[in-house]
Amino acid sequence: MQAKINFPTLSESAFLRYFNFAALYFAEGLAQGMLFVGIPAWMAMQGKSPSEIGQFAVACSVPWTFKFIIAPLMDRYTYLPMGRKRPWVLFGHLGLMLSIIAFAFVDDPLNNLNKFLAAAFLVSSFGAMQDAAGDAMAVDVVPADQQARANGYMQGSRMVGSSLSLVLCSWILNEYGFKASMLTLFFLVALITIVPIVIREHKGEKILPFTTGKASETSQKLQISNWSVILKALFNVFRLRNSLLVVILLFITQGAYNFFEHLLPIFAVKITGWTNVVYSQAFATADLIGGIIGMLAGGYLIERFGKKRMINIYFLLIVLLVLALNFAGVYWQNTNMLYGFIIVYRLLNAIAKIGVFAIAMQCCSKNISASQFTIFMTMGAVGSIAGASLVGPIKENFNWNISFIFFELFIGLAWLILQFINIEKHVAKIAELEHESTKSLVDTF
Structure with missing residues (x-):
């Protein structure tokens, strides 16, 4: 067979x-x-x-x-x-x-x-x-x-x-x-x-x-079939400075995105007068467009010009886009304007996520790939929860313009963290740790 x-x-x-x-x-x-x-x-x-x-x-x-x-x-x-x-x-x-x-x-x-x-x-x-x-x-x-x-x-x-x-x-x-x-x-x-x-x-x-x-x-x-080797490998990997920076980057970016994406439907309903059905349709359309372009060009551009360089550009474009929304108050009730904004935002959001997830993937050890990458993603999920929890307190105490500025500050902080991540150095250190783990496992037997 x-x-x-x-x-x-x-x-x-x-x-x-x-x-x-x-x-x-x-x-x-x-x-x-x-x-x-x-x-x-x-x-x-x-x-x-x-x-x-x-x-x-x-x-x-x-x-x-x-x-x-x-x-x-x-x-x-x-x-x-x-x-x-x-x-x-x-x-x-x-x-x-x-x-x-x-x-x-x-x-x-x-x-x-x-x-x-x-x-x-x-x-x-x-x-x-x-x-x-x-x-x-x-x-x-x-x-x-x-x-x-x-x-x-x-x-x-x-x-x-x-x-x-x-x-x-x-x-x-x-x-x-x-x-x-x-x-x-x-x-x-x-x-x-x-x-x-x-x-x-x-x-x-x-x-x-x-x-x-x-x-x-x-x-x-x-x-690896030895729990002590797995746990030791996890401990050694997450002691590395770049692993901790990736955790922080995921926490901040996923928190920022979830904050804004919980804020956006409230804005659409209260300011533009959309129904939840109209918003869902706009969101689905934006995801379809963002998904297709992300598949065709997003990964290629990041691969061609470098992860950090392209993520820097996407972070900048996201900030400029939301800044433009901030200054476009007289057009907030224009359905076409908001529809276009959601499509462009979801496209940039999708490609920026592709880059950040690619960095997290490259910074993983193959010996403990499931555990390490899942911890990375779990910290992103925790960040998402934290971001969503900020929607109420921020919106109740600030107007829409200031609320949008909070999102821009979160993305700015993520950009700052990204500058300190040294992928090449981290990958070299991961290779050393994988060799040590393999040697340790052989010595056990």
């Missing part, structure tokens, strides 16, 4: 790497679009209270802040004949599909909130697991000089997937009901799951547990 299934592998083909991770993030975006935007909007249309919608949002958000619990297990335990992280990716996809089915069959979901919230929590948990496994696989198999472009495809695909599910599954939700919408979502995710099933990490590995194949030498060398 192995001879019949002789596709190129992720380690052999740059195209397959880009295609594989674009597909994984597309599937992730499909679920996120409905969980974080589509279903809350539907609940609002059906007359559910802000408190009930907030409970749903919390149920979907909490699993993403606890990815750091599962990530060390991904580094410690795996089935090497199928790859280091691919078994976890497949497990995450399987769990995501089964949980979506369970979600679809919650009877009368709007009047059975406890089961509805529990099922949403389960879907989001497997979505978070799939995300952590996909990120770790990318750190393992994507060379440093391709990570920016890979992140472009990943983040862009997620935005496109989110937009697709918002349009298609929301339409089915309104026309045919909740069950039909979620079963459509299941079908789309199941279709994408074919990609990680047939594409292996390294040549000679098994497609599935019952097929022929064996663990690759590369995976065996990277795999």
